[in-house]
Amino acid sequence: MIYFRSDYSQGAHPEVLKALGDTNNEHTDGYGIDRHCENAAAIVRKLIKRSDAHVHFMIGGTNCNVTMIASALKPYETVIAARSGHAYFHETGAVEATGHRVTTAEACDGKLTPEGIEYAMSEFQDEHTPKPAMVYISQPTEIGTVYSKAELTAIRDKCKKYGLIFYIDGARLGAALTCGESDTTIEEIAKLCDAFYIGGTKCGALFGEALVILNDALNDHFRWMIKRQCGMLAKGRLIGVQFEALLGGDDPLLFRIAKQENETASLLRDGLSKLGVKFLGSSPTNQIFPILPDRVIKELEDDFFFYVWDKAGEGASAVRLVTGWGTTAEDVDAFLNRVKELI
Amino acid sequence: MIYFRSDYSQGAHPEVLKALGDTNNEHTDGYGIDRHCENAAAIVRKLIKRSDAHVHFMIGGTNCNVTMIASALKPYETVIAARSGHAYFHETGAVEATGHRVTTAEACDGKLTPEGIEYAMSEFQDEHTPKPAMVYISQPTEIGTVYSKAELTAIRDKCKKYGLIFYIDGARLGAALTCGESDTTIEEIAKLCDAFYIGGTKCGALFGEALVILNDALNDHFRWMIKRQCGMLAKGRLIGVQFEALLGGDDPLLFRIAKQENETASLLRDGLSKLGVKFLGSSPTNQIFPILPDRVIKELEDDFFFYVWDKAGEGASAVRLVTGWGTTAEDVDAFLNRVKELI
Amino acid sequence: MIYFRSDYSQGAHPEVLKALGDTNNEHTDGYGIDRHCENAAAIVRKLIKRSDAHVHFMIGGTNCNVTMIASALKPYETVIAARSGHAYFHETGAVEATGHRVTTAEACDGKLTPEGIEYAMSEFQDEHTPKPAMVYISQPTEIGTVYSKAELTAIRDKCKKYGLIFYIDGARLGAALTCGESDTTIEEIAKLCDAFYIGGTKCGALFGEALVILNDALNDHFRWMIKRQCGMLAKGRLIGVQFEALLGGDDPLLFRIAKQENETASLLRDGLSKLGVKFLGSSPTNQIFPILPDRVIKELEDDFFFYVWDKAGEGASAVRLVTGWGTTAEDVDAFLNRVKELI
């Protein structure tokens, strides 16, 4: 069985695993206060050229989103997101569990638009309506599309207009930054928003994300919030060690992995296109959504493991194919050959 | 620097790390639905001789406690705990964050007593008072003491009397089960309570705990609750793999580690006793609380890393010494020798 | 200044005020456990011909909605509502404050549709998505429109299909039941849903709503929830006394008030129509939304107090006119005459 199920179907990239092994017998203090977390934080600050950034190592994406949102919002405030945004759509109401609404707007190619923010703001009137105070987007989006610098800037401008905090969910940030369509650097990301995270789980780590807070006000007692939201790892250094491995050096491993994930996905995309396959959305990253006849999908499922994403009209469906750090050219060829036979 | 700081100051026990390495390149589905988690759950069920038990692999102790409590209680219900209980004392209000009170009672040698439960119940009267619905204890306690089978049974009986759910925090359950004073087996634990967890983090794992639910009603939609409480790991199998390594086989590694942790602590305890040192509490497990002159503590801190726990009268304090899977007889000797010199 | 601002701009209907005065010096026990609340509950049960109904007297609409929703849902569950529904749109996130999402669907003429429920259900997949468990509608809606019996039945059928609780916000239920378009009796309402409330505040009471629970499971420990949600009035009998006055006798005052509110609104509607005025929506109840030129609105504001509701294209806006128990034919004439002069 070949997996295009997700970018988290294997363990850690070998270099990350090696780092965990090399440091395994060291003793350090717990809860993310140790030399590895300190060093990894310094690496992040250097990478984004922001010596004033606060860096927290978080156990996972949902925990990262929820802790950031619950920490930043006052009780009567809400976060604006695309209805397809992960924090709304795939986190089982974890944001609302902390007492806050996710004010939704329809997405366009997976992206929240400035008009969507205007729409959300139009629901806000006075003390009878909760007050939007933050904008949440995912870069890349949940369907693999990427905000351009101009789009990010337009959202940032709306945030400034309305006094909204701008937060970017970067579960697959590496993929966004290294794809062909990318016109934004990580430094620019850090300039545009108030907080974002660099996803490790989907880019070579066993688990863990690096949350970067650029706005001092958002960092107040943040470690209290991490603990309260159940995200403080006893052996906190584990995430620091992994991010040292992922982001250290001149040519950070995380971006090399992301680039390779994108390239393998491109091979798939190009191969399928040549076979006449159409796609849902226009993802340039490591998730693609080809539309295939249902009978083909049924046959493919014998040898390949992937999600059937959505109905796509008469006898066809979009499937989601995701490439990970361990996806090989052979995996891609096997899939393309089988589609060729079936189509 | 020699660490008696905690039992989570190093990475994983080498056998656990090896298991993670051996399975690293496997592809599996995410979120704890995979062959390793299934196998580890089967191992747990066999260990406790309960084929009907539900087993969930959780990322950490606080998350485990909070998810179990929030899932089991109705909005107007509370959980009874010793004021020194971890879920009350050292989790930054994470239980209350889910809308529930921790109704506290004073502990005796770290343990909740049947009288404490009666006291907590006495606060409950009618619709003007929240209703206790669960009892939370830690086995061993936060100061290393161990409930006897008779004590556990007495608590269980109070739970039956008042219709309370009985939940045991087993962050260091291995230490309780393998210490000299232990008169309870894990099978008996599983018979006495409605749910408990077997701690991995403090007994050889990188991270992760095995939550065991014995009462079907408590398992309803539990995976929804794991996700909502931000504890669903993408690469969920990581915890399954670790518990296969920790609990598999005829002489499970977890108990061997726990036993060794207890023995190293005993060496410390006996050595200190011989030097005339007194202790706070009567812990037979891997956390001990010797009382030392403050000037001795100050000197010790140059070479050893540990917590100063509490004032203990005129010029003396109790310190906490914890042994982990990697604590050696040499570490113990070094400490004892230094105390001898200083005292 | 003549008020068409709301149906809560005056105090209580004189008969309700008299009842409060007549019983003022009586001593009773507090918190809604008294002969007046008991009697009012019996009156409600008789009115709906359901001797098994549970009746709770609540301080206000938001409190009523939130307590019912928070009591009925498990932590991972959501309530489906029209985006224009009061519990979503005008309650400052009070539902989310209890940890639950309001899953929204677009409304049609103010009404939630069976398709809207299907849409909301389509967001629900598995443990990564919160589970809709209740449908919330307002009868009449927030823009005065009324669900027909067929529409209510269609929603009820969807609820049955998906195992959803059906809850009706009846803040202005009297207006819905007594308007010209009504084809549903209060008995039928009680048969169709699991819980609903009969609004007092907007129909002659000083304050207070009668919540009717038809589904025993929803009533479990409900008084604990009333207290926890801060809605248990010390002098609880005040609401009972008012509902005795509003619903007692063969021709209950509440319905007489509602009918009169509807009739006064009809006079306004017909008068404005004759003057060529168009309306937003098709409300047959005591809230109407005429579209007037902005310059006319500006002039009217000197003598009349009302909400400007929404932009309605080039130089015009919809305003909201609401009639209350004290609105007179003279008030209506004055408005119509002024519009005639200005238009």
Add this chain to the structure above:
Amino acid sequence: MIYFRSDYSQGAHPEVLKALGDTNNEHTDGYGIDRHCENAAAIVRKLIKRSDAHVHFMIGGTNCNVTMIASALKPYETVIAARSGHAYFHETGAVEATGHRVTTAEACDGKLTPEGIEYAMSEFQDEHTPKPAMVYISQPTEIGTVYSKAELTAIRDKCKKYGLIFYIDGARLGAALTCGESDTTIEEIAKLCDAFYIGGTKCGALFGEALVILNDALNDHFRWMIKRQCGMLAKGRLIGVQFEALLGGDDPLLFRIAKQENETASLLRDGLSKLGVKFLGSSPTNQIFPILPDRVIKELEDDFFFYVWDKAGEGASAVRLVTGWGTTAEDVDAFLNRVKELI
């Protein structure tokens, strides 16, 4: 049946009821934005000689406490209270429902002590423990005792020392200010704390409390919080009208009522003392706790309605007797005579 059950067993004081009747037919805007609320707020500001105070009219005591606490605290913060404090003991976990712990300390004669605050602070260490940020006391306490100016000042000083907000629950504040032991004026109360409320429900109102916020930071978006916590009354002016009646003029009705309640209670207290009866606590206000033989209590219950409060040793119990605005000298005589016969 003669009631000593509570000070909320009757409706409103006749002067309050008259004010409601006199203004009943007026039209005003809703939600507490009207001339009566404005005027009542001005009256309060003048009374406490603080032109900068923010005044909000709240529907009840629990709602007032919870809204103030939830508004003032950050998610990881707690409020310190005596374990017998109303917000902890008799509000069904309503504070915890908003995600905050009530950190409790044992009371002394019903009062929180500076040592109690120190005890609560001692639980706070670092990011693993929730942070106390507010002190809650009731003046008078739940057992009728009254803090002296020195005691209030000592608590205020502890608050300053630790940066804690000081909030006073004044459900029966009138009784505290007008009792024989009182050495504090309402002006001084307003100087000592950050926020307090003047209770109406238990001192002549139908319902309603006047919350006074002296610290600007605590008032930010407070009306959003009132709505979110379900306490925004549609006919908000009802509370304003009542407080105009209660606090207007040179000799405010509320204090006259409170004084009379205290005096009637004194008659009871003195009469019982003469009969040799002992008391639980030392209340100088309108709640007293005589200890009577259980067989006497049983007989008294035929003619009088009151709470049996607590066991008081061999065959005796403390009962709670409360006087209200309508309690008469005849009621007192009847009780004393009956006790005399029975004892």
